Amino acid sequence: MNDKVKLVEVGPRDGLQNEPGLVPTAVKIALVERLADCGLSHIEAASFVSPKWVPQMADGHAVLTGIRRRPQVIYSALTPNMHGLEAALTAGADEVAVFTAASESFCRHNIHCSIAESLTRFAPLLALARQHRLRVRGYVSTVLGCPYEGKVSPAAVARVADALYQLGCAEVSLGDTIGIGTPNRARAMLTAVRQHVPIENLAVHFHDTYGQALANIHALLEGGIRIIDSSVAGLGGCPYAPGASGNVATEDLVYLLNGLGMDTGVDLDRLVDTGRWISQQLGRHNGSKVGLAWPK
Numbered sequence: 001m002n003d004k005v006k007l008v009e010v011g012p013r014d015g016l017q018n019e020p021g022l023v024p025t026a027v028k029i030a031l032v033e034r035l036a037d038c039g040l041s042h043i044e045a046a047s048f049v050s051p052k053w054v055p056q057m058a059d060g061h062a063v064l065t066g067i068r069r070r071p072q073v074i075y076s077a078l079t080p081n082m083h084g085l086e087a088a089l090t091a092g093a094d095e096v097a098v099f100t101a102a103s104e105s106f107c108r109h110n111i112h113c114s115i116a117e118s119l120t121r122f123a124p125l126l127a128l129a130r131q132h133r134l135r136v137r138g139y140v141s142t143v144l145g146c147p148y149e150g151k152v153s154p155a156a157v158a159r160v161a162d163a164l165y166q167l168g169c170a171e172v173s174l175g176d177t178i179g180i181g182t183p184n185r186a187r188a189m190l191t192a193v194r195q196h197v198p199i200e201n202l203a204v205h206f207h208d209t210y211g212q213a214l215a216n217i218h219a220l221l222e223g224g225i226r227i228i229d230s231s232v233a234g235l236g237g238c239p240y241a242p243g244a245s246g247n248v249a250t251e252d253l254v255y256l257l258n259g260l261g262m263d264t265g266v267d268l269d270r271l272v273d274t275g276r277w278i279s280q281q282l283g284r285h286n287g288s289k290v291g292l293a294w295p296k
């Protein structure tokens with residue numbers, strides 16, 4: 001496996017949205033800038049959702065307008081509806097992401113509507129984004145299991161991924177929200193989805209709750225996936241998935257990819273420093289094994 005992988009760093013968004021205390025805007029800005037300095041070229045920096053439901057993300061405008069931008073870096077934001085897209089446009093997001101789920105219960109808990117309603121809600125958002133030449137990513141949550149319904153079938157995931165792609169999402173990210181999947185199930189899910197969405201338009205987003213994220217990623221790299229979401233220091237969790245831990249740590253992912261001879265363009269030394277720095281800022285355990293083992 002000797003080729004290029006696109007990493008989507010979701011630490012500043014997915015990583016921080018579930019922090020118990022409010023993280024100062026200046027720390028978020030410093031985190032995004034440090035991640036860009038590590039060579040990460042896609043950074044999900046903010047989320048324009050209801051501050052009533054996710055207060056940790058209420059300063060998205062200040063974050064996106066406060067960062068020193070590197071021209072080659074894409075700074076993106078979550079936008080669940082038109083309100084969110086308008087806010088993201090005002091703040092100058094380079095890319096936005098809509099999000100729904102493969103299971104009805106999670107969708108209702110997360111964005112308070114059915115899967116079908118979420119897709120209807122996204123159609124005008126994608127049309128407006130197109131007018132602004134803004135690339136849109138689509139997330140499908142609960143692709144390998146739902147905290148409320150249990151098993152989710154590959155066919156259900158494929159239906160929703162297909163719908164997002166048909167709506168015009170340039171990339172569809174497949175989220176194991178509760179980190180419950182194992183490689184054989186991940187492969188079966190990808191096999192179903194890729195019958196509808198080209199592999200080059202698919203990303204994977206593995207939470208590491210059961211310690212399976214890297215095993216699943218390795219299996220899907222073999223299956224052709226080349227876009228992977230991760231979170232520095234393994235930060236994160238989802239407010240609507242009780243007990244879910246963070247995404248696979250970016251440091252651990254880069255270490256794996258380096259070992260496979262795959263090109264990420266990321267400086268692992270600097271990334272480890274950044275993971276240690278943010279863990280210290282948040283007063284939390286560093287969730288990256290590489291971050292713990294790397295020489296000081």
Ligand SMILES: CC(C)(COP(=O)([O-])OP(=O)([O-])OC[C@H]1O[C@@H](n2cnc3c(N)ncnc32)[C@H](O)[C@@H]1OP(=O)([O-])[O-])[C@@H](O)C(=O)NCCC(=O)NCCSC(=O)C[C@@](C)(O)CC(=O)[O-]
Nearest residue numbers: 048049050053080083084099110111112139141175177238
């Ligand atoms: C989706 C909504 C907005 C629906 O919102 P709603 O509560 O169903 O109803 P609404 O549309 O009538 O809005 C209610 C209030 O929110 C306001 N509002 C409405 N929209 C916005 C907006 N965009 N930005 C700011 N404010 C907004 C709106 O103005 C109103 O204010 P009020 O009149 O009560 O003062 C809400 O349910 C929400 O924000 N949910 C939070 C969802 C969320 O952020 N979840 C975590 C991210 S998803 C995730 O982590 C999974 C992922 C992507 O990482 C992949 C994976 O791991 O699986």
